[in-house]
Structures are given as structure tokens and as C-alpha cells.
Amino acid sequence: xxxxxxxxxxxxxxxxxxxxxxxxxxTLHFYESKGLISSWRTDGNQRRYxxxxxxxxxxxxxxxxxxxxxxxxxxxxxxxxxxxxxNAKDWAKLSARWREDLDLRIKQLTRLRDRLEKCIGxxxxxxxGCPLRNPGDKAAEQGSGAQYLKPA
Amino acid sequence: xxxxxxxxxxxxxxxxxxxxxxxxxxTLHFYESKGLISSWRTDGNQRRYxxxxxxxxxxxxxxxxxxxxxxxxxxxxxxxxxxxxxNAKDWAKLSARWREDLDLRIKQLTRLRDRLEKCIGxxxxxxxGCPLRNPGDKAAEQGSGAQYLKPA
DNA sequence: GATTGACCTCAAGTTAACTTGAGCTTTTAC
DNA sequence: GTAAAAGCTCAAGTTAACTTGAGGTCAATC
Numbered sequence: 582x583x584x585x586x587x588x589x590x591x592x593x594x595x596x597x598x599x600x601x602x603x604x605x606x607x608t609l610h611f612y613e614s615k616g617l618i619s620s621w622r623t624d625g626n627q628r629r630y631x632x633x634x635x636x637x638x639x640x641x642x643x644x645x646x647x648x649x650x651x652x653x654x655x656x657x658x659x660x661x662x663x664x665x666x667x668n669a670k671d672w673a674k675l676s677a678r679w680r681e682d683l684d685l686r687i688k689q690l691t692r693l694r695d696r697l698e699k700c701i702g703x704x705x706x707x708x709x710g711c712p713l714r715n716p717g718d719k720a721a722e723q724g725s726g727a728q729y730l731k732p733a
Numbered sequence: 734x735x736x737x738x739x740x741x742x743x744x745x746x747x748x749x750x751x752x753x754x755x756x757x758x759x760t761l762h763f764y765e766s767k768g769l770i771s772s773w774r775t776d777g778n779q780r781r782y783x784x785x786x787x788x789x790x791x792x793x794x795x796x797x798x799x800x801x802x803x804x805x806x807x808x809x810x811x812x813x814x815x816x817x818x819x820n821a822k823d824w825a826k827l828s829a830r831w832r833e834d835l836d837l838r839i840k841q842l843t844r845l846r847d848r849l850e851k852c853i854g855x856x857x858x859x860x861x862g863c864p865l866r867n868p869g870d871k872a873a874e875q876g877s878g879a880q881y882l883k884p885a
Numbered sequence: 886g887a888t889t890g891a892c893c894t895c896a897a898g899t900t901a902a903c904t905t906g907a908g909c910t911t912t913t914a915c
Numbered sequence: 916g917t918a919a920a921a922g923c924t925c926a927a928g929t930t931a932a933c934t935t936g937a938g939g940t941c942a943a944t945c
Contacts, residue, residue: 596891606892607934615932625941627892643849647842648800651932676849683846687839690799694835697795697828748921758922759904767902777911779922803902 592629602638754790
């Protein structure tokens with residue numbers, strides 16, 4: 582902080598990124614180990630980040646609120662160019678990708694809500710043919726873990 | 734199955750419940766251990782379930798698709814009377830409770846989608862004041878685990 | 886120049902929601 | 916009446932997404 586009063590210093594330390602992005606240092610290490618973000622090292626082996634890491638982290642967190650697992654987020658982030666700093670267009674593509682997911686998820690939840698309204702009071706929920714139980718409930722059928730919108 | 738051709742036999746074995754509800758036997762054991770469902774035992778120590786367990790399981794699975802954790806689901810299920818078999822009104826109350834959650838969740842996701850649209854392409858995402866990052870992002874700020882709609 | 890705070894690595898712990906497995910008992914079916 | 920199928924218990928394993936801890940280094944400060 583004292584090192585330079587220039588607000589546009591290029592490199593960020595892990596602590597700075599943590600503070601500005603609101604995630605723990607350990608989480609940043611973790612994300613890096615998972616390939617979600619990247620850094621380079623100083624002579625003393627300390628991580629340094631480019632400013633776009635802040636946006637990446639922001640995106641990661643936003644995507645997570647929709648229920649998208651890190652693996653999916655990682656895959657999406659990999660579509661960003663890593664030879665150059667991603668520009669507005671690159672981010673917009675990502676945005677579009679998730680917008681679809683979000684739209685789908687919203688649609689699913691809305692349908693679910695309407696069915697809930699219709700079905701829960703009646704007897705059909707325990708029957709095989711209940712619209713609440715059956716189509717659209719595929720995700721729930723598949724074993725463990727948190728469900729989320731399917732990649733496609 | 735052969736024991737009685739009467740479709741309305743009261744008691745269900747764990748295997749029957751598993752088959753009809755689409756969850757594994759181990760999952761039913763697990764739910765029971767977590768207090769989400771209950772059963773009584775035969776002389777031979779085997780579980781027997783009332784028919785309403787099917788509805789409970791259905792409800793559990795439906796609630797899970799919205800991202801509600803089992804602990805929350807359990808709490809909601811506890812509002813059901815356990816002295817008697819829940820009736821339509823009881824289930825309707827549950828329905829209402831989750832309907833609110835669903836509405837909220839849908840609203841959140843919709844807002845998120847709109848913000849994503851507006852923000853991701855521009856530079857604000859990396860800034861503290863970005864509407865995408867800040868209000869409504871409380872859930873994401875709080876450490877680990879899958880985020881979901883807050884109980885209230 | 887020494888102390889203190891920020892970093893580093895790597896292993897292990899944590900929570901949710903289950904699944905798998907071992908070893909043993911009950912039922913059902915032929 | 917016996918063998919296979921279905922159950923039971925309890926412990927341990929699994930995945931995701933992190934956190935915590937131990938033990939050691941780097942760097943900014945008085």
C-alpha cells in the first residue's frame with residue numbers, strides 16, 4: 582500500500598487480491614491449484630497477479646451463486662485467451678454462456694414453483710405419474726451432490 | 734410384491750420405498766439417520782414405512798433441486814405433525830414455505846442475469862462498486878459450501 | 886539487524902450428502 | 916428345509932470446495 586500511491590500498479594500480491602476480492606488467501610491458492618486463476622512468482626517465490634485476476638475471481642463467485650460447480654467454471658474460464666489479457670468481447674462470451682445457464686435454471690425453478698403450487702396439496706405427489714416428480718426431475722435422480730443446471 | 738395383490742397395503746419395506754421413490758436403500762437409511770423420514774420395525778428388526786414416506790421423499794428431492802440443504806428440509810418437515818398422517822393442509826403449508834424460497838431464488842437469479850448482462854462486458858466487475866459484485870452477493874461472501882436461498 | 890507480518894508448501898481436517906463394504910440376520914421362494 | 920434375496924449395523928470411503936495447521940522463508944520496519 583505504501584510502496585506506491587499510484588492506483589494503477591500492475592502487480593498484486595496474494596494478500597491484496599484476497600482483500601480486494603473478498604476471498605481468503607487460502608482460497609486463492611486453492612483456485613490456483615484447480616487452474617481457475619494463475620500467477621507468476623517473484624524471485625522470492627511469492628505469487629504476483631495481474632489485475633484481471635480480480636475479475637476472474639468476481640466471475641467465479643458470481644457463477645457459484647448460480648450453483649455452477651468449479652469444474653464447470655474452470656471449463657468456461659478456459660475459453661478465455663491466456664496469451665493475452667481478456668478483453669470485453671471475451672468476457673461477453675462467457676457472459677452469454679452463463680446467461681443461457683441462468684435462463685434455463687430460472688425456467689426450471691419457475692416450472693418447479695408452478696408445479697409445486699398445483700401438486701403439493703393433492704395426492705399425486707406420491708404417485709409415479711406426478712408431473713412434479715417426473716420429467717424435469719432427472720437431475721435429482723442422479724445420485725449424489727448438489728444439483729445444478731446441466732452444462733447444456 | 735406377491736404377498737398381497739392389494740395395491741393399498743399400508744406398510745412398505747425399505748426396498749419398496751427405494752424402488753417407488755427412486756432413491757437408494759442406503760439413502761433412505763441415511764435420511765432416517767438425519768431425521769428426515771421415520772419408520773418402525775418388525776419383529777425381525779426390519780424397517781417398515783407408512784405410505785406418506787413416499788411423499789416425504791418426493792418433497793425432499795424436489796426441495797433439493799432448488800438447492801435447499803437437507804438440514805433446512807428437515808426443519809421444514811418438522812413442522813409437519815408427527816402424531817398423525819399429514820393431510821393436504823399440512824403439505825400445503827410446506828409448499829407455501831418453499832414457494833417463497835423459490836420466488837426469492839428466482840428473483841435473485843433473474844437479477845443476477847440482468848446484471849450479468851449489463852456488467853460483465855464493462856470494466857466495473859473488478860471494482861468495488863459493481864452492482865454485480867456487491868449487494869445480493871452476501872451469500873457468496875460467507876465462506877464455504879454451496880450457496881442457496883436464505884431461510885428467510 | 887532483528888523482529889514482525891506476509892508468504893510458501895504440503896498434509897490433514899471439515900461439511901454435506903451420500904455410497905460402499907464387511908459381517909451377520911431375516912424372509913421368501915423353490 | 917435350505918439357499919438366495921433382502922435387511923441390518925457400523926465404519927470407512929468419496930467429492931466438492933475450502934480451511935487449518937505445522938514448519939519454514941521473505942520482506943518491510945524500527
